[in-house]
Amino acid sequence: MVAIMKLYFIIMIIVMLVYMVRHIIFTYNRLYSQQRLSYRDIYDSDLPKITVLLPMHNEGRVITMLFDALLRCDYDWDKLEIIAIDDHSVDATGQIIDQYSSKYPIIRTLHRTDPDQRRGKPVALNEGMVMSTGEIMIVFDADYRPSKNLLKKLATAFNDPQVGAVMGRVIPLNASKNTLTNLLNLERTGGYQVDQQARYNMRLLPQYGGTVGAFRKSLILHGGGFDEHILAEDTELTYRFALDGWHIVYDNSAECYEEAPESWDARGKQVRRWSRGHNEVMFRYLGKTLTVNRLSFFQRIDAVLLLLVYIVPFLLGLAFLDCIALFFLGEMDILTGWWIVLFVGAFNAWGNFAPFYEIAAGALLDGMKDELLVLPAMCFSFYFYMWHISLGFFDAVVDTITQRHVEWVKTDRFFESDPDETENPM
Amino acid sequence: MVPDNKSRIFYPRDYRHLNKPKPRSLLFLGIFVLPTLCLFLFFYPTITISLSSWGAAILRATTKTVVSIESVRFIPGLGEASFISIEGTTPSFTHSLVNAIISVFFILLSTQINRNNRPLMIYLSMGLFVHLVSSLFFLVIPDLFPYTIQDYSRLYILQQIGTWMTITVISGLATNLVLPTGGYKYAAFIVTVLFSFIFGCVRYVIYLYLLYRFTVLYMAALYFIFGVLYDFLGMIAIYAIFVRGASYRMSSNAGKGEWQW
Numbered sequence: 040m041v042a043i044m045k046l047y048f049i050i051m052i053i054v055m056l057v058y059m060v061r062h063i064i065f066t067y068n069r070l071y072s073q074q075r076l077s078y079r080d081i082y083d084s085d086l087p088k089i090t091v092l093l094p095m096h097n098e099g100r101v102i103t104m105l106f107d108a109l110l111r112c113d114y115d116w117d118k119l120e121i122i123a124i125d126d127h128s129v130d131a132t133g134q135i136i137d138q139y140s141s142k143y144p145i146i147r148t149l150h151r152t153d154p155d156q157r158r159g160k161p162v163a164l165n166e167g168m169v170m171s172t173g174e175i176m177i178v179f180d181a182d183y184r185p186s187k188n189l190l191k192k193l194a195t196a197f198n199d200p201q202v203g204a205v206m207g208r209v210i211p212l213n214a215s216k217n218t219l220t221n222l223l224n225l226e227r228t229g230g231y232q233v234d235q236q237a238r239y240n241m242r243l244l245p246q247y248g249g250t251v252g253a254f255r256k257s258l259i260l261h262g263g264g265f266d267e268h269i270l271a272e273d274t275e276l277t278y279r280f281a282l283d284g285w286h287i288v289y290d291n292s293a294e295c296y297e298e299a300p301e302s303w304d305a306r307g308k309q310v311r312r313w314s315r316g317h318n319e320v321m322f323r324y325l326g327k328t329l330t331v332n333r334l335s336f337f338q339r340i341d342a343v344l345l346l347l348v349y350i351v352p353f354l355l356g357l358a359f360l361d362c363i364a365l366f367f368l369g370e371m372d373i374l375t376g377w378w379i380v381l382f383v384g385a386f387n388a389w390g391n392f393a394p395f396y397e398i399a400a401g402a403l404l405d406g407m408k409d410e411l412l413v414l415p416a417m418c419f420s421f422y423f424y425m426w427h428i429s430l431g432f433f434d435a436v437v438d439t440i441t442q443r444h445v446e447w448v449k450t451d452r453f454f455e456s457d458p459d460e461t462e463n464p465m
Numbered sequence: 466m467v468p469d470n471k472s473r474i475f476y477p478r479d480y481r482h483l484n485k486p487k488p489r490s491l492l493f494l495g496i497f498v499l500p501t502l503c504l505f506l507f508f509y510p511t512i513t514i515s516l517s518s519w520g521a522a523i524l525r526a527t528t529k530t531v532v533s534i535e536s537v538r539f540i541p542g543l544g545e546a547s548f549i550s551i552e553g554t555t556p557s558f559t560h561s562l563v564n565a566i567i568s569v570f571f572i573l574l575s576t577q578i579n580r581n582n583r584p585l586m587i588y589l590s591m592g593l594f595v596h597l598v599s600s601l602f603f604l605v606i607p608d609l610f611p612y613t614i615q616d617y618s619r620l621y622i623l624q625q626i627g628t629w630m631t632i633t634v635i636s637g638l639a640t641n642l643v644l645p646t647g648g649y650k651y652a653a654f655i656v657t658v659l660f661s662f663i664f665g666c667v668r669y670v671i672y673l674y675l676l677y678r679f680t681v682l683y684m685a686a687l688y689f690i691f692g693v694l695y696d697f698l699g700m701i702a703i704y705a706i707f708v709r710g711a712s713y714r715m716s717s718n719a720g721k722g723e724w725q726w
Contacts, residue, residue, distance in 0.1 A: 074480040292479035303583035369611025414705035423584035
């Protein structure tokens with residue numbers, strides 16, 4: 040038994056070192072290599088007809104800001120359709136989208152009010168796609184604010200017939216609100232500015248993130264729509280497309296601004312839900328990813344490491360318990376006290392979705408300065424993530440074993456629409 | 466009127482990157498990082514004997530007890546690592562029971578108090594959990610506790626040598642990777658290694674004193690919760706300060722030549 044515990048400990052050190060090397064490569068690539076450009080920066084051709092899907096559940100507090108931002112976008116309205124999906128809201132969401140729809144003909148509404156209907160983002164997206172007229176779908180959560188040229192940037196990539204999905208960059212609007220939002224801003228910087236862009240540069244597997252992203256409707260409908268039993272329809276789309284040979288593009292210049300969670304409770308629930316959904320996808324796609332022929336060797340390695348990213352904190356938690364058990368068994372002489380390497384790996388390779396040097400690289404590229412001073416707080420949020428992601432992993436295990444019905448729970452909102460700030464773009 | 470030329474051109478941040486590192490940047494690894502690593506690797510016998518002598522003198526003065534220096538084989542062929550040996554005590558049943566009850570109380574309390582500090586609460590809960598396990602161990606099977614203060618001291622020294630070497634490598638790689646300008650890179654590396662070295666030495670003596678004074682019951686918590694985490698906390702804090710400085714510089718005229726588009 041002790042031998043197994045020691046072996047597990049050593050395996051975890053190796054896993055951590057693998058992730059560490061991966062992120063060092065990403066950081067080097069992003070900092071020192073020529074960057075792959077947005078399709079929009081390369082050519083400017085006819086744009087396709089697009090449909091913007093806005094799935095919403097009780098979003099009355101924030102939805103007007105999203106509508107106003109979308110209406111300010113510079114996309115030709117003849118080729119733009121916005122479908123606002125009210126998914127069983129009990130607040131003013133339904134009335135607000137009706138008001139906007141009556142004022143702006145490009146906004147169509149879909150009210151999902153039948154109590155017998157299944158609720159959740161994948162179901163709402165499936166129904167929205169069926170009533171849409173565009174071939175390219177672009178999805179936003181209600182607390183996002185697209186930049187003026189975002190729709191053009193995302194849509195242009197689909198002139199390449201090999202592109203199946205495009206992901207834009209997410210930037211928190213409320214970064215200065217508190218320590219948590221500042222940390223999330225840093226995480227996003229490491230995750231998008233460095234990690235996603237490096238994976239795109241290296242022709243690996245950028246991840247479609249479920250919001251601020253676009254995809255070909257026909258590909259999803261051909262596969263029977265989004266799986267309504269899964270929480271991470273975005274990760275599922277990423278792997279479904281990649282394994283079928285479609286390219287996923289990351290556009291670092293397609294900026295969209297989000298409301299980051301302002302309380303640790305909200306963040307904990309959000310991360311737990313992500314972990315649950317991501318791990319469900321991991322159970323389904325790990326075998327296929329390892330065996331599929333369409334991916335190159337390095338693409339496959341990266342796809343597997345990306346797929347495992349939400350199980351690693353749970354495995355680290357087990358390694359921590361393993362260490363404690365070995366300590367009380369008098370076996371801490373393993374590697375003569377070098378168990379520290381485990382935590383070196385943890386902080387360097389996994390950290391909080393991005394290791395500290397990757398975040399620092401992103402901050403440097405983004406011109407951040409004083410924001411960096413909260414970077415050491417990552418050491419404590421690391422334990423917070425380990426706990427909540429492990430809970431999400433257990434949820435996914437139970438979901439998979441029992442095939443239980445998964446309910447979609449959205450993240451709490453903190454912003455309040457300011458009526459004075461809404462503008463009439465007409 | 467002649468139109469004013471645009472005095473500031475805002476380049477997008479989306480695709481900017483730095484010049485490829487020149488071969489001389491590898492000198493940093495060769496001149497600073499590798500020698501520092503060699504210093505810890507080849508001179509750990511000297512470093513640990515000095516640290517142990519210095520620490521033993523302090524502990525003799527503060528505890529008025531017998532403090533000696535022992536040594537242990539570490540890396541074959543490179544010599545023995547020295548560590549402080551001091552007599553310790555095991556906790557009484559009552560002492561362990563009180564600690565177990567206090568740990569349970571604070572674990573329960575930590576789930577209820579201010580939710581704005583959740584990460585800190587989870588971290589402290591983990592520490593309390595380790596301490597609870599330790600207290601229960603001494604309550605149930607105190608004779609089977611596998612360590613004395615000498616064992617802790619030996620493990621600490623071996624782990625600290627590993628920590629110094631690891632911090633040297635990680636800090637060297639991270640600074641060389643992200644900080645493109647010489648001054649910041651060298652300063653960040655030197656300050657980090659100095660911090661780790663001094664902090665590791667001071668903490669060694671303080672922890673031995675605490676274990677001597679308050680029994681080996683606290684050994685697990687000191688080892689797991691208040692151990693290497695703080696070396697990394699310090700490293701990342703120092704790193705953040707220097708990257709911030711570099712970012713200020715690269716936003717100014719002095720640093721604008723660094724960027725490529």
